[in-house]
Amino acid sequence: MLLLGLFGCAREKPVEKETIIRFFNPQGLSEEIAIMKEIVNKFEEDNPDIKVKIDSGGTPDKILVEIAGGSPPDVFLTWMEKAPLAEKNALMVLDDYVKKYNVNLSDYFPWALDFSKYKGKLYCLPVNMHISVVFYNKDMLKKAGIPYPEASWTWEDFHKIAKGLTMDTDNDGRRDQFGVQLASLNPWLLPNHGHIVDMENKKVNVKSKEVIESLKFAYRLYQDACPTLSQMKTFGGVGEVDPFMSGKVGMLVQTAAYASIFSQIKNFNWDIAPLPVPPGGRRVNVISGDWLAIPAGTKHPDEAFRFVKYYCGKEGMKILSEHKRLVLPFKEAALGSLVPPPENITYLSNIFNEPYTFDLFHGQGDTRWSQVVDVSYRWWELILLGNVGFDEGINKMEEEMNRKLKQILGSVE
Secondary structure, eight states, rough: OOOHHHHHHHHHOOOOOOEEEEEEEEOSSHHHHHHHHHHHEEEHHTTTTTTEEEEEEEEETTTHHHHHTTTTOEEEEEEESHHHHTTOOBOOOOHHHHTTTTOEEEBBHHHHHHTEEEEEOOOOOOEEEEEEEEEHHHHHHTTTOOOOOTTOOHHHHHHHHHHHHOOOOTTTSOOOOOOOOOOOOOHTTTTTTTEEEEEETTEEEEESSHHHHHHHHHHHHHHHOOOOOOOOHHHHHGOHHHHHTTTTTEEEEEEHHHHHHHHHHHHSSSEEEEOBBBBEEEEEEEEEEEEEEOOOOOOOHHHHHHHHHHHHHHHHHHHHHHTTBOOOOBBHHHHHHHOOGGGGGGGGHHHSSSOOOEEETSSSOOHHHHHHHHHHHHHHHHHHHHHHHHHHHHHHHHHHHHHHHHHHHHHHO
């Protein structure tokens, strides 16, 4: 009877079922994949009722195809703009789950939470943040007798240093060393509070004081201290950073995460500095990032959120911090991960309390915005190529952007 009773109890005990969730991560670098697998393995150890099937590699656009096709993963990582997906109700709103699973949002920096919201609702949790800084070749500056930049340096200081580093080192009549490469307008537009188009107010801002000031400075910088667009095409490299890594360019504006790639540099010493202060004296830091979200069509919302909470919470951030290669949005982990090299890596801790703005592709709230901005890029390239003068090019840029805006919205300011 005792044995029967024991067997009966065993039969009555429910069999635990393992829920399988699919996690899509487009990151393809071996180090990124290794970190992801480390977090997933630890999560499965701590959550034996959930199995995570990893789907890595490919492009971020894959998630758009899968959502449109009705077969999205349960969780995905991306760095794309979230507004288009949120507008189409393709993402699960996380606010109720944050309350249900007692997520303490005060563990994150305010700018990281702002980045994760759209129209006041939380649609994702941040994994890491991209904060723009200036990388500089210390040996090149030292050889040229130029002091290293300080935190308070200005646009004019930047131009002076960049021009001083630009030279013809082999005396063949052509410049072969450059102060900086002009990879993007973002480091000059956004820190100077310049927004080239305002979709909400149906207005093109090409000739606003902040934008035209930024464009004029970038144009002068390009003429005095940058490799030409044709020269840039011959450099190549990962993320267009080969000119800096090979010692052809003395300064480069990139996200702080590139410190991991630049750690491979053996032929010169380098460091970082903040973006220079624009003419108005009011610098803001440019922020973008990677985030985890849950498609609205997931069949396992609770299990998916538990995974997101873990990955973006104390446990996952601890693992990310140990690799010391990212700017983390989680306060406790972020401060622990900021260690040299580079020597001035602690500068990033100052950014956490400084004014910020999101990059040009974040938070616009209107998917048609890029169609108008693409016009500006085309005209800007024509200006740099010398196919059109600066003033004429800016006029043409404004005219065509207004036509495109009117075509899209029906009327413009």
